[in-house]
Amino acid sequence: MMSTPPNPDQPVPPPAAPHQYLKYIGQAPDKAIVRELAVQLANHFFRHEQLSLSRNQWSKEPKRVCDWELLVRNEDESVTPSPRKSTPLQLSDIERHLSTNGTLRFADLGLPDPMCRWLDASMKISPGFHALPAKGSHSKAAQALTFYAKSNLGPRFPLVPTLDREGTAYTSFQSSLLTRLGTLRAKLVATSDVPHEDTWFEDFRALVGECVALIENTLHQAYFKAQYDPLPGWTFDPAALGERHGRRILDKIKWIYQITGHEFHADSEIKAFVVIKGLRNHLQHFDPPSFACTWEEMADWLNAALGVAQLAWRMRTALGATPSVPLIALLLQRRVTFSPKDPTRPRFKQPAYVGYASTSEQTLAKGAKPSLLPGHILMHGSYETRILRSETS
Template identity: 40%
Template sequence: MISYASLLLSNQYLRKNLSIKKWLAQRQELTLTYHDGPLNGQSSAPLNYHIFSKSTRELGGFEPEKLNLMEQHCDWMDGSMEIKLNFHITGDDGIFSVESGDLQNYYGKDYPLKPALQREGRLYTSYQPQLIRRIIKDRNRLIQNSSNALDDDWVFDLRDLISNVISLVEIAFTQLYIKAEFDPLPGWKFSKDKLGERHARRTKDKFKWVYQITGQQLNIEAEMPSFDNLRELRNHLMHFDPPSFVITIEEATIWLNQILDVAMILIKMRLAIGVAISKDLINMALQPEAIFVPGDNTPRKPIDNSKNENYASSIWPKK
């Protein structure tokens, strides 16, 4: 994954489209100079695939500031205006209000919503970056505190994490649909007859939106079993139909690792639609795998999902 992340970063920052093999053969170091923003007039550290790989491996993730780089992201997916108010002011002229016009910049002038905050609270124009960081933090916390995995709180925290992961994918599809409807990128097609309504759609129909809008294939066959499993698990944990639930720590380890496949799905989605991959999304995919370590050396048999045992014993039989 570090090699793949380094490939993404090399192509994205150095504006190339090379394979890992070609990057490995290239030792030339390049620098970027910024002409606006907080790094105006400054140059990046020397860059190539090997430098991205070394930095990512040593830091355990991608930290652009360590290479004197500005973070790259997709404005309409990751751009998030965050406002906090801890007061409410009224007067003869009306009510003090903070209003965001960012969404018109992201989704076009015809986008009908302008979020406004008039009293104590928070305003977000996008919730995707915050949710990615929350998923990273919660997944790491569950692994670090796996000694408490038999406690109710640990199980409920895992439930929340799985729900957030599926919500993150649904948010990305919603943003893609809205962008295509109100402010499509060049070459995109939007047909409500083909796409259907955003709401009450099967998830597998939403995956088709990428090709129907952009003409690009997702190529996520390897990752889809993980997503399908987490989606079914989310539905069970949210609705508890059936009301029973069995969790084994071995299966929880599998679920925690399937989250990394969902990160890959979101990365491939961005590659297909041709937008920047955020630092947070790369770091979500770069999280280490969880490993189940039993408490004793008792001989164990592998989990057999085809049998009515462990988690499978607490759900309706598959048709």
């Protein structure tokens, strides 16, 4: 039988898109997060006689304009103020903006950047040269052109990132950590059609590592801010805070209350952090030296990463710090769920011995290898080598 030749006039259908095992839930960010962020931003930008209003109170307020100044620092260290005004805004406008954009585009609204200067402001210096002193300057005090990066943690903070030649220096990692977390999480979802690739797994390892680094970085910045440049009402008691090193990070989270006196409730966020921290320890030290997970578990972990971002948010709020734009964008990322290739096919509930449990520290501690069930497929390497003998040539 002869096959029918292709019709050149018939359009060729596009190739089927690779299946993504992870997908976002819903079309918009979590409404509760949007509302809470909007109230926090309204209280920051449109202070009502220096008092914080509730969402119900703000919803009754007319449109407001934020009067602010952009402070431009001159070469002689003087500051020139440049007056600015925002567009008239109500709380509902901020909520709509956050929900639609998935972030705060403050410039579009005529607002200033809401960053907390001591926590978020970051300076990076990267000179690409080594400049010797002018000719004739050969005294012992002569030195190369040197760059000093001013600290965010007050004039008494003893560390000053300094370079007099090619190199790089940073004053804060808070913004870069938050930006990288948002980028990594979005990338893991977008590329979940190839989760077997080594690069995908390395991105996941980086995500859980950066989650823990974010909390540690926030805690240490708060500690040093309290020690060298405390805000009004803060307390720095070294005996009560204890050592910075060799401590459980869950104990160090108590620093926030000990420094500020402000309670913050984050039970679910701390539970998410404990899960992520356990993964970080496993994937950082490779102890146990194996790893397995199902994509249902991966979806849960990517959602737990949002819980870590919310923990950082709760900590910042207790510290009196507004949420930065990278944090807002991360908080407004949607939750994800596992997407099977054939959603109509029946599925068993995941057994307790499958996935991460098969490689966890808890399973290793039991010391008993699970028995293989009927119908299993035992995977092994395709080949191995064995040296039979050695002889002289």
